[in-house]
Amino acid sequence: MENFKIKVVKDIPSDWDEFLYGGDFVDLFASSEYIRYLKYIGNRIYTIEAYSSENKVFQLMCIIKKGHYELDIISGPFITNHFTLSEPCAKKIVSKINHLIKKYCILKSKITFDYINKINVDILKNELLKQGFREEAWATFILDVQKNDEELFASFKKSARNKIKQTIKNIPGYVFNSIDSNDFEHIRKFYNVMNENRRRNNLKEYDINKVYRPMKCYKAFKIEADGKILAVQGIFLFNKVIAGAGIGLSDYACENKINAGDIIKWEVIKWARDNGYKYYDFSGVNPNPDTEKEAGIRAFKEKWGGEYVEYKVLVKEAHIYKLLKKLRRYFLSLLR
Helix, strand or coil: CCCEEEEEEECCCCCHHHHCCCCCCCCHHHCHHHHHHHHHCCCEEEEEEEEECCEEEEEEEEEEECCCCEEEEEEECEECCCCCCCHHHHHHHHHHHHHHHHHCCCCEEEEEECCCCCCCCHHHHHHHHHCCCEEEEEEEEEEECCCCHHHHHHHCCHHHHHHHHHHHHHCCCCEEEEECCCCHHHHHHHHHHHHHHHHHCCCCCCCHHHHCCCCCCEEEEEEEECCEEEEEEEEEEECCEEEEEEEEECHHHHHCCCCHHHHHHHHHHHHHHHCCCCEEECCCECCCCCCHHHHHHHHHHHCCCCEEEEEEEEEEECHHHHHHHHHHHHHHHHHC
């Protein structure tokens, strides 16, 4: 009989970061600071822990998303090297996940297991599949930035290289700077540009008072020329990894046909290398794009020469959620 116990802890355990396994690729989305940010913007946080002989050997973070009846489990689980996940332990863990789904009337659950360090959690995956989860393909591009300028530039696709060269030629005096996250006026200008970008794409604008919180794991940058902001970018950073957190082009840059998106990405990649980071995670793409927009996102991320990494996401949807999706597609088709 195995000597283990499973418990659910509300909030983030004090030893969460200490328990993360070693290695270069433990990214921000596994960190307590990012999880605290998710809590700050209104999400509920639960940790599922497993103990063997009173020692914690397993932890998994569950995020109940505010107002969406959705559950996300990201970048995990984390397992000590000496512990092998057994079927009885996996069954108990899944029962805790199902309890949260029922308690909060969850309509959609999504589980993204760690896709880089390849911890073997097949037993847990198989148990989830038995409980009605299904696998969906997802992917990302991972760029090793520990190269000199010439090597990095040569690894990019020709389209990226040409756009960077053209932008440098058109605005030779551009200035690349980081934005002080404690200077609210500069952060406000950053979000102004992000919202200009969102308005052009018919997306809901950010409410700076709801989404902004100074974090050590977040950094923002801008490209300027002649006193005008051309583009901004946010990144998440943790351990040896940075992950893109959105690029915004200003109305001024678009009106004047200045392709500032590629140049700010190039400058951020060099900044990451010069500041001791090893990888740039391009934060996910659909391996089989369903729309022109998804195809464009993949093409933009692919051209930076990163290694293509495909992985599986486990998804479970309530019947009512599936029905609502069908109704939404039907009504949208009527509007076309």
